[in-house]
Amino acid sequence: MSKIIEFTNICKQFKIPEKKNGKWSFLSNFFKRKYKIIQALDNINFSINEGDIVGYIGPNGAGKSTTIKIMSGILTPTSGECIINGYIPWKSRKEYVKNIGVVFGQRSQLWWDVPVIDSFELLKDIYKISDEEYKETLNILNKALNLEELLSRPLRQLSLGQKMKCELAGSLLHKPKILFLDEPTIGLDAVTKLAVRDFVKYINKVWNTTIILTTHDMNDIEALTNKIILIGKGKILYNGSFDNIKHQYANEKIIQVEFTKPYENVYLDGYELISHEKNVATFKTLNNTEFHTKSFLNEISQKYDIVDFSINSLSVDEILARLYKEYKL
Amino acid sequence: MLYNKYLKMHLKSSLEYKANTIFLSMAQALIFIGEILGVWLLFLKFEAVGEWGFYDSLLMSGVVMTSFSLMECFARGYDEFPNLIKNGTLDRLLVRPVNIHYQLLGAKIEFSKFLRIILGITVSIIAIINMNINWNILKIIVLISMYLSGCIIIFGLMILCAGISIYTIENLEFTNIITNGSKELAYYPINIYKKWLTRIFTFIIPIACFNYLPLSFLLETGSIPLWLCGISPFLGMLFIIPCLIFFNFSLKKYQGTGT
Amino acid sequence: MKNINISIFKMQFKKELQYRAKAISGITTQFFWGIMYICLYTAFMSSELINGFTITQMAAYIWLGQAFFSLRYPGMHSNAGYEIEQGNVCYKFTRPINLYNQWYYEYLGEKLASALLRFLPIIIISILLPTNYGLSMPVNFSSFILFIVSLIIGCLLCVSISMFSIYFTFVTLSQKGTATIIVAISNLLGGSIIPIPLMPNSVQNVLNFLPFRYISDLPFRIYIGNIGITDGLIQIGISLFWLVTTILIGKILIKKALKKTVIQGG
Numbered sequence: 001m002s003k004i005i006e007f008t009n010i011c012k013q014f015k016i017p018e019k020k021n022g023k024w025s026f027l028s029n030f031f032k033r034k035y036k037i038i039q040a041l042d043n044i045n046f047s048i049n050e051g052d053i054v055g056y057i058g059p060n061g062a063g064k065s066t067t068i069k070i071m072s073g074i075l076t077p078t079s080g081e082c083i084i085n086g087y088i089p090w091k092s093r094k095e096y097v098k099n100i101g102v103v104f105g106q107r108s109q110l111w112w113d114v115p116v117i118d119s120f121e122l123l124k125d126i127y128k129i130s131d132e133e134y135k136e137t138l139n140i141l142n143k144a145l146n147l148e149e150l151l152s153r154p155l156r157q158l159s160l161g162q163k164m165k166c167e168l169a170g171s172l173l174h175k176p177k178i179l180f181l182d183e184p185t186i187g188l189d190a191v192t193k194l195a196v197r198d199f200v201k202y203i204n205k206v207w208n209t210t211i212i213l214t215t216h217d218m219n220d221i222e223a224l225t226n227k228i229i230l231i232g233k234g235k236i237l238y239n240g241s242f243d244n245i246k247h248q249y250a251n252e253k254i255i256q257v258e259f260t261k262p263y264e265n266v267y268l269d270g271y272e273l274i275s276h277e278k279n280v281a282t283f284k285t286l287n288n289t290e291f292h293t294k295s296f297l298n299e300i301s302q303k304y305d306i307v308d309f310s311i312n313s314l315s316v317d318e319i320l321a322r323l324y325k326e327y328k329l
Numbered sequence: 330m331l332y333n334k335y336l337k338m339h340l341k342s343s344l345e346y347k348a349n350t351i352f353l354s355m356a357q358a359l360i361f362i363g364e365i366l367g368v369w370l371l372f373l374k375f376e377a378v379g380e381w382g383f384y385d386s387l388l389m390s391g392v393v394m395t396s397f398s399l400m401e402c403f404a405r406g407y408d409e410f411p412n413l414i415k416n417g418t419l420d421r422l423l424v425r426p427v428n429i430h431y432q433l434l435g436a437k438i439e440f441s442k443f444l445r446i447i448l449g450i451t452v453s454i455i456a457i458i459n460m461n462i463n464w465n466i467l468k469i470i471v472l473i474s475m476y477l478s479g480c481i482i483i484f485g486l487m488i489l490c491a492g493i494s495i496y497t498i499e500n501l502e503f504t505n506i507i508t509n510g511s512k513e514l515a516y517y518p519i520n521i522y523k524k525w526l527t528r529i530f531t532f533i534i535p536i537a538c539f540n541y542l543p544l545s546f547l548l549e550t551g552s553i554p555l556w557l558c559g560i561s562p563f564l565g566m567l568f569i570i571p572c573l574i575f576f577n578f579s580l581k582k583y584q585g586t587g588t
Numbered sequence: 589m590k591n592i593n594i595s596i597f598k599m600q601f602k603k604e605l606q607y608r609a610k611a612i613s614g615i616t617t618q619f620f621w622g623i624m625y626i627c628l629y630t631a632f633m634s635s636e637l638i639n640g641f642t643i644t645q646m647a648a649y650i651w652l653g654q655a656f657f658s659l660r661y662p663g664m665h666s667n668a669g670y671e672i673e674q675g676n677v678c679y680k681f682t683r684p685i686n687l688y689n690q691w692y693y694e695y696l697g698e699k700l701a702s703a704l705l706r707f708l709p710i711i712i713i714s715i716l717l718p719t720n721y722g723l724s725m726p727v728n729f730s731s732f733i734l735f736i737v738s739l740i741i742g743c744l745l746c747v748s749i750s751m752f753s754i755y756f757t758f759v760t761l762s763q764k765g766t767a768t769i770i771v772a773i774s775n776l777l778g779g780s781i782i783p784i785p786l787m788p789n790s791v792q793n794v795l796n797f798l799p800f801r802y803i804s805d806l807p808f809r810i811y812i813g814n815i816g817i818t819d820g821l822i823q824i825g826i827s828l829f830w831l832v833t834t835i836l837i838g839k840i841l842i843k844k845a846l847k848k849t850v851i852q853g854g
Binding site for chain 3: 348349352353355356357359360362363364366367370371373374375378379497505506510513514517521522523526
């Protein structure tokens, strides 16, 4: 597979005003303001293959949107090299952006007061799409997203989910080779979320579109991506398959036990007690010790009388929270 | 053509708020009428200022109001540039394969300025009827070029302000002085002001080129060679070039810092 | 009740202080407009004395107008306007507070804060400017006191006139248009476009019977000594009358508009 995106030693610095806190700070902030330099991106290196779906994740302020902005040619980095689809995004902007699509989750590219189809026709002209191609593409998008009824209505009458569908279609009309999705499922209901995910997968399959996706919804990541890049404080912390990470935490189990009667000072060797209330206690396996159901049951039933127990693995969200914690984000 | 489509879209969306657009249009026309009444009151009291009378000022007001409103209508994207930065629209424009100026011209068209354009033209006609001008073909050309020059110079100012706003995101008000201040001064032939002010508005911001210079040509008065007064509107149009260069430079800077 | 109003006022005040850049740009803007207007009227006033109004007095009149710009500029309480336009105003009914008072104090706070931030730099700079460009000292102490009193009444009057724009927003549902109209009318009739002493006498006589010139024209002319102490006292009485009248009318109008909104369901 060929590499379509290559980031080499990308750095980006910002100068931002520093705010003091305190009772009268609004006054002193008013009269003098200090600036500090923050390193939004610190030596970022990665590459993405054509046809990949990559999840770009990290806590707020980690540098996600800065990276997306650099990749879409809006920002120039302070230093470093970046070649996408054979172009340097910020150098040959006009040629480069013909082959990308961008969806900023909370901002619309469509017109508020006119029917969606009119906005599409405008985009057709902006991207110089031929009549036949436009018809064909619109047809495909129409079928995949069920847009038919939405197109004749002005954007302001659509629900959040319907808007997102139109937004996605709008950014794909010119069949971009690369699609950037900035929080595409934020605020959507469960049904629409699934529809959006299916659609993204579908587009990736039929057009081999490379998709870069930022999100806080780990289910997006699990459902869509074959690779994640974890960024924190401007640095790349992890770059690889999501399954690997899941595997790392696979040993970690949460065991909930129900006793026949309330005990005091519940304690079990080799396990950590997370919570204990009356006759229910929750344990966790200690660092990377493998969990054996049989031995656990043996040990606990020797000390206490138990009625019921359940074993759970870490959820995807918990894994991410664990990751953030581990990297002190 | 792409621009036609922009135009149609803007028309469609302002028709969604027909009543609001019409009301706003009338309100803005009222402001202009108030200002013209102010000019009239001043001349009622003082009769003349320097060599100029009320109708000379009225023509100046008409020229500047027509061109200013035309540009506020069609170049609104530059006028609202700080907002485009703030709400992320600029980023959106930058990910499209079309020249940024073309997109900015299409980004916003403000139809509520229409009544003011009509008022500006009306005021000019009233002034011209009441002025003593020996018309010939050259003078008609100069008269038309005054409006053209006004449009282009004001457009230049808007581009300049849009460029400045890249550095001072929060300061909506500040850049207004340049455009609105110039507009207000140009209600009168600007050589009535102190020499230093007249010079600024002749050589730095060439308001004079659609103001007292061509007016002198029409009336065949003043101490400046008439041929120079006659071509001044065309010279003034060059003002847009440095403005464009500055804007493009600033936009590069924006992409460097990204606010 | 009093306490709520004061805390509303304080909130608005603090909010306004946050916008440093806005204030600095405001000061710069006001300064340039000041210079511009002085140049304009100086050009007209080639003879020294017009209606007992000298160029020095004119310059002071303009600078005071720039320094206390926000106090004399009726506009639109932006939150209120937005809430009415969007129909969110019904949420306000859920709070146990008189809406007219709340809006009044909020807008007053906004105006006072913005004036307090801006007036000193402009006063200082304009005092330093050469004669015929700069701000002169008040003619005497008693007229200075009278100036302060009339300025406070003028500011309250300005807010109570602005409150009409809230009522008209209920009617027209366009806050921008309404505010623009109120500003256009009161600027022309209140002497903000052309200082009233520079208008023909017949026009001045008419304006004396309207509330608008008591917002800023009166205090400024007391300051520069164009209106004497006795005359000033009488006219302050008139401005008090207008203040009470406009507040009463405003309260009635807004009550009416709110009732209608409740019935129509916002």
